[in-house]
Amino acid sequence: MLANFIIDFFGQLLDGVLTIIQGIIFGIIKSFNFIDYGETISTYSELLGGWFWIVGILCIILIVAFLGGIIYLATRGIKKILVMARKALNQEDLVKEVNSLNKEVMRLNLEKDKILSMKISQIGLNANEISNLTGEELEALNGQDNKVEEETTSRFYKLTEVDKAFENYVAPEYDNEITLPILCERFRNFCCSRLKLFYNIDIIRLFVSSFASTRLLILQGISGTGKTSLAYAWGKFLQNDALIASVQPSWRDKAEIFGYFNEFTKKYTETDILKQMYVANYTNEVYITVMDEMNIARVEYYFAELLSILEMPSKAEWIVELVASVWENDPKKLSKGKIRIPENMWYIGTANNDDSTFAITDKVYDRAMPIDINTKGVPFEAPDTPPIKLGFEHFNELLENSKKDFEVSPDNLKKLEELDDYVIKYFRLAFGNRILRQLKTFVPSYMACGGKEIDGIDYVMAKKVFRKFAYLNLAYIRDEIDGLLKFMDKLFGKENMKECRACLSEFQKLV
Incomplete structure (x- = not known):
């Protein structure tokens, strides 16, 4: 009897649930039974006549809209269920990943504690005394490894390599007898005979004499007239190649000239211009740095600091700070993180005047010597002329003596x-x-x-x-x-x- 009671009692609930499910299924089939809709329309169209079609069409539209709404809501509901299920799965994955990371952090902390314990024992403390150390003392212990790295690796790789290259440097013999008129004539003949570059003697005189008035020369004019070639040829003539740095539109500040210290890698990002400056501090050569297409970026932005420094009357003030701190293995020619701007280096910018460039401001022009080269040189015959070895001291003496003579x-x-x-x-x-x-x-x-x-x-x-x-x-x-x-x-x-x-x-x- 008890079994029959349980079956009858829960059977009633089961019959009710089945009836609900059957009713839902029957209701869906009934709602979407388009054959019955068609028969109903056919029956009443014969009884009601022509006006019926207007009412019938409106009814059809309402039915279609209602059924479409049901389908839309059902679809949205299913999508939400799927999204929630996916989020639940992702959340489980994140929880697992966080737990894994926590375990890794715990492992690293244990490893750190072991290393710290070893360092503590090296300085004569026991494990119980670790808790008495201050935060600064703990940081100092952790920083010892970084200090070891600083002592073994220089943050100025290129400049350190220059130091190594000049350890056994022997200065060459220079031509200390040449005069300015002969220098101009021989340079012009060298360009013609060795490089097939043709320049008027007036351009050569303007170029050489500009070295006396400023450290910044601007060769400007239309493209293809030999502006960059003139500076290139001067380096070849002196047997000390000019550094040609192609200015980029992205140049914005002094870091494009001097580089910058990367706080993340603890290395200094050195530019070729900085390296050339450093090399120039080692020798008595005449150095040329060419900023090709200098006005493709704003000169008064990236060259501002050099403009100000080169205006200072005392050469002892020609100093630029590269880094604030000092490492024991910093390059030899750096003094307290500062580099001396070499006296024996000139900066030559080439400038085109077109829509792709910026106008050079008065601030730059006033401090520079512009030379216009707007025509191609006329070929001429010249004797074969070899290059020379001109020292800065003699060249500077020629320029200084000209002021007196x-x-x-x-x-x-x-x-x-x-x-x-x-x-x-x-x-x-x-x-x-x-x-x-x-x-x-x-x-x-x-x-x-x-x-x-x-x-x-x-x-x-x-x-x-x-x-x-x-x-x-x-x-x-x-x-x-x-x-x-x-x-x-x-x-x-x-x-x-x-x-x-x-x-x-x-x-x-x-x-």
Whole structure:
């Protein structure tokens, strides 16, 4: 009897559940029985006539919308169930991974404790005294391994290799008899005979004499006129190849020149320019660093620190800090993490003026000596001319002596002062002490190279002063330029100041 009771009692529940399931299945079949819908429409269409079709179509639309909604909701429900199931599985995997990582951390901590215990025993402490150590003492113990690595591996790999290369360096014999005129002539003939590069002697004189006035030269003009080749040829002529660094559009700060210390690897990322500077501190050679297409990035950004340093009158202040700390195995020529900017290195930038480049600002132009190369050289015959070995000390002595032997005449200095007053009065521009100082160093060297004093003055005025007229309102000053040209004819003569005259005439044509 008990068994019959249990069967009857739970059988009633089972019959009810089966009835619900059957009802759901029957309801779904009934709802989607399109044959019955068709028969119903067919029956009533004959009884109700034409208006029935309008009502019938609306009913069909409602039925389709209702059934579509049911299907949509059912699909969404199934997707949510699947997503929740997947998240549950992923959560289980994450829990397993976290547990695995926790075990690994525990293992590493145990290993660390063993190593620390060994270090403690080495300094005479027992395990019970470890808890008495301060955090700084524990950090110092953990840092001993890093210190060992610092002592065995230099963070300046390239500079350390330079130290090794110069351990047994013997300076070569230099040509200490050559003069500036002969230097210019031989360089021009060398370019022609050995490299098949053809330059006007005036370009060579401008190039060589520019070394006296500034450490930054800018060779500018249209593409394909031999700007980079001129600096390249100078390195070949002196038997000390120029370093050609291709400027990238991404250059933004001094790290592109000097490199930077990587805090993660504890190594210094050295640039080729930094290495060249370091090498230059070892020798008496004349070094050239070429920044090819220098204005493809903003010069006043990546070259700013060097511009400021090279302006300092005392060479003892030509110092750049590379790192703040000092390691025992740092390169020999670094002093307290600082490098000395070598006196025997010049920086030559090549610049194209097109849509892909930035305009070079006055800040850069005022501190540099621009040389325009806008025409291809005309081939000429030259005797075979070998390269020379020119030491920096002799070259610098030639440039310094030219300031004494070929000083700018007092008469021309007085004329320049009058011209300065005129330009200030009518154009609100002044030469500035920097430009006048460069003129007093450039013109004597230009004369020592074989050029004329008035031509040197003409070049500096055109490239350093009248060039700035481009930033003025040319339409407003067009007539004033006529007056300036007449004033210059009165001061220097109509046959002189051709560069200035061409520059000013070009501005008038732009109006």
